[in-house]
Amino acid sequence: MNVEYKRVDLRSIDLTDTTFVISYGFSLSILRESIERVGVLNPPLVKRSIHGRYRVVCGYKRLMVCREMGTEELTCALLDYNTDEREAFLIGLYDNLSHRNLNPIERSIAASKLQDYYPDRVIVEDFLSLLGLNPHLSVLQRVLPLSHLYGEMKDAIVEGRLDEGAALRLLNLSERDRQLVFRLVYDLRLSKNKQIEVIDSLRDITRRDDCSVSGILDSTGMKRILKDKDLNIPQKARRVRRFIRKLRYPAIVRAEEGFLEMTRTLNLGDGIRLAPPPSFEGDRYSIYFQFVTIDELERKLKQIDSIKDNKGLRKAVEG
Amino acid sequence: MDQYVPDRLIIHNTVKGSPLTHNVLNNLSGIPVEYTDDPEIAIDPIKWTRDPLRVGKRVLLLTENRGRFLKPCPGTKEYICCGYQILNFATNCNMECSYCILQTYLNNPVMVVYANIEDMFSELEDRLSKDRGSVWRIGTGEFTDSLTLDHLLGFTDLVVPYFAKKKNAILELKTKTDNISNLFNLEHNGNTVVAWSLNAEEIAGREELLAPSIDERIAAAFKCQEMGYSLAFHFDPLIYYAGWEEGYRRTLNKLFSRIDPSNISWISMGCLRFPPELKPVIEKRFPKNRILYEEFVPGLDGKQRYFQPIRIEMYSRMLEWMRGYDPGLRVYLCMESRHVWKKVFKDDRVGSSADLAARLERKDEYKGKSYQT
Numbered sequence: 001m002n003v004e005y006k007r008v009d010l011r012s013i014d015l016t017d018t019t020f021v022i023s024y025g026f027s028l029s030i031l032r033e034s035i036e037r038v039g040v041l042n043p044p045l046v047k048r049s050i051h052g053r054y055r056v057v058c059g060y061k062r063l064m065v066c067r068e069m070g071t072e073e074l075t076c077a078l079l080d081y082n083t084d085e086r087e088a089f090l091i092g093l094y095d096n097l098s099h100r101n102l103n104p105i106e107r108s109i110a111a112s113k114l115q116d117y118y119p120d121r122v123i124v125e126d127f128l129s130l131l132g133l134n135p136h137l138s139v140l141q142r143v144l145p146l147s148h149l150y151g152e153m154k155d156a157i158v159e160g161r162l163d164e165g166a167a168l169r170l171l172n173l174s175e176r177d178r179q180l181v182f183r184l185v186y187d188l189r190l191s192k193n194k195q196i197e198v199i200d201s202l203r204d205i206t207r208r209d210d211c212s213v214s215g216i217l218d219s220t221g222m223k224r225i226l227k228d229k230d231l232n233i234p235q236k237a238r239r240v241r242r243f244i245r246k247l248r249y250p251a252i253v254r255a256e257e258g259f260l261e262m263t264r265t266l267n268l269g270d271g272i273r274l275a276p277p278p279s280f281e282g283d284r285y286s287i288y289f290q291f292v293t294i295d296e297l298e299r300k301l302k303q304i305d306s307i308k309d310n311k312g313l314r315k316a317v318e319g
Numbered sequence: 320m321d322q323y324v325p326d327r328l329i330i331h332n333t334v335k336g337s338p339l340t341h342n343v344l345n346n347l348s349g350i351p352v353e354y355t356d357d358p359e360i361a362i363d364p365i366k367w368t369r370d371p372l373r374v375g376k377r378v379l380l381l382t383e384n385r386g387r388f389l390k391p392c393p394g395t396k397e398y399i400c401c402g403y404q405i406l407n408f409a410t411n412c413n414m415e416c417s418y419c420i421l422q423t424y425l426n427n428p429v430m431v432v433y434a435n436i437e438d439m440f441s442e443l444e445d446r447l448s449k450d451r452g453s454v455w456r457i458g459t460g461e462f463t464d465s466l467t468l469d470h471l472l473g474f475t476d477l478v479v480p481y482f483a484k485k486k487n488a489i490l491e492l493k494t495k496t497d498n499i500s501n502l503f504n505l506e507h508n509g510n511t512v513v514a515w516s517l518n519a520e521e522i523a524g525r526e527e528l529l530a531p532s533i534d535e536r537i538a539a540a541f542k543c544q545e546m547g548y549s550l551a552f553h554f555d556p557l558i559y560y561a562g563w564e565e566g567y568r569r570t571l572n573k574l575f576s577r578i579d580p581s582n583i584s585w586i587s588m589g590c591l592r593f594p595p596e597l598k599p600v601i602e603k604r605f606p607k608n609r610i611l612y613e614e615f616v617p618g619l620d621g622k623q624r625y626f627q628p629i630r631i632e633m634y635s636r637m638l639e640w641m642r643g644y645d646p647g648l649r650v651y652l653c654m655e656s657r658h659v660w661k662k663v664f665k666d667d668r669v670g671s672s673a674d675l676a677a678r679l680e681r682k683d684e685y686k687g688k689s690y691q692t
């Protein structure tokens with residue numbers, strides 16, 4: 001790599017040209033503090049474009065800070081004009097990879113940009129592991145779309161508040177629905193699995209019933225939950241999930257409610273729980289209880305024994 | 320139905336001399352042919368295309384099967400399985416059914432034919448002669464459609480007469496096609512059962528994109544009936560949708576208006592089920608599908624299945640309607656629990672896979688005799 005060091009007027013560096021830049025979701029405050037104290041330790045690497053201005057190859061954040069600080073001139077390393085774009089991009093990429101882990105959006109940006117220079121096979125075989133990803137085509141196909149999300153969704157991924165898998169599922173929704181569902185899972189602070197559950201369910205309902213997410217979120221029942229000031233966020237989240245599940249799986253929820261109703265008639269008392277087969281598949285029912293003393297054990301076993309002739313239970317078990 | 324013609328033929332040098340290779344070369348003209356020592360290398364670029372499944376179906380690979388040809392159907396112990404044996408002579412299928420499990424099951428996207436059939440016959444000979452006591456039910460339609468390539472391969476010309484001589488084996492050719500011209504004039508001796516997968520017409524039209532219509536399938540079955548073949552039908556997958564009763568009744572009506580129940584060896588039913596990883600594949604490849612959004616639960620085998628009462632309802636109604644045509648039809652459920660069997664058949668006679676296999680293996684009862692499962 002041929003470079004030449006030179007003082008460069010910052011106005012001649014085009015920071016809007018991000019051809020070689022993959023950084024996303026960073027904060028400049030710590031870097032600014034460092035530059036204010038000790039200056040720019042490593043000169044940014046830039047390359048002259050055909051228009052005579054400079055494009056950033058490495059050091060995008062350093063240059064942003066200097067621009068913020070009003071620096072007019074800075075020593076930069078100038079990459080040989082004849083270095084081709086692919087080479088320049090790789091220099092920038094390896095520079096990033098040498099000192100930090102990329103966040104999911106940066107990995108997606110890097111993979112998308114690599115597609116400008118390489119076929120998928122080369123990206124998978126030569127680059128995915130470097131990006132911290134499994135070297136499979138399916139993985140490449142999964143990460144690519146993330147960089148096309150809206151800014152606030154990308155930010156939520158970087159902050160760890162939106163799961164990558166959930167974000168990919170959002171991409172299957174219409175633009176309007178995507179925004180609405182994102183807001184919902186974000187505001188309710190759902191965990192990763194719950195985000196996916198809610199997004200999948202809403203999407204399935206819209207496909208099954210040919211309706212929109214906004215129609216569901218605008219329904220009276222949903223609005224009542226979302227506007228209820230007496231509920232805290234976890235309570236709201238629980239109710240919203242229940243509401244959506246009921247729409248998605250009406251027969252299953254009815255069966256669960258019916259079973260619960262039946263167990264109430266058994267008067268099993270505290271500490272004994274009867275459970276149906278998971279998802280009512282298979283034929284194994286379970287009873288859970290705990291005891292401390294033999295007396296308590298006897299009492300509970302007697303209690304359990306008393307339910308075997310219960311009509312509701314027989315109907316549930318034997319049909 | 321338009322018969323399958325690949326865009327490209329790849330021949331593994333090890334099967335150059337196979338009769339199947341010979342047939343394919345005779346039956347295909349104007350298609351680029353490539354010979355290779357390493358099929359993996361030849362097909363590798365397909366795996367890197369944007370839609371390998373679509374591109375792969377346009378390529379026919381003749382290669383050798385280095386493993387066994389005959390394997391038990393991959394049933395799971397949690398559900399009752401009929402104990403079928405699969406004769407694995409080909410993998411993949413061109414018919415583009417949205418729900419097809421092969422989309423995630425196969426790790427090779429091209430249409431593969433295992434052309435070393437001398438090895439297949441010697442394996443069959445070995446296995447069938449070692450166990451003469453039981454009746455082997457052997458099918459070729461598990462990892463492919465049994466007949467979709469038959470106009471190119473002439474596979475049935477070889478395999479049907481072979482089974483005709485076997486006293487302890489039944490061959491089932493399972494198909495959605497009407498590609499039956501090779502079956503005319505073959506000596507089958509009643510040992511080949513030709514089976515069609517049927518569905519409601521709405522489902523066939525919407526979800527079985529390149530398969531012949533239900534009328535065409537029944538017309539083909541009718542011709543096979545005239546040729547003296549035993550028949551079988553598979554309502555698998557049964558798909559729940561608004562109006563399913565009407566849809567499936569119509570298909571049954573069409574079926575029994577042309578097919579004599581006494582020629583039917585068996586009818587199976589199986590509700591739609593799929594491994595969770597198939598869902599995104601279906602959604603991507605068939606965005607207009609409408610089959611994934613009913614009430615599914617994880618089954619005991621990890622596959623998604625309709626909530627049990629829905630399955631029981633569908634099977635029970637279907638059974639009732641079928642028995643309206645002939646109470647003696649031999650009907651079984653594919654991969655269902657004992658509980659569901661009991662509910663549907665209102666008895667507990669099939670409590671295990673062994674029970675079901677025993678009932679299906681009664682060769683003397685295949686034709687013309689009524690038997691109620």
Ligand code: SF4
Binds near residue numbers: 413416418419420462
């Ligand atoms: S006919 Fe069978 S094997 Fe072929 S695509 Fe349809 S489901 Fe798959």
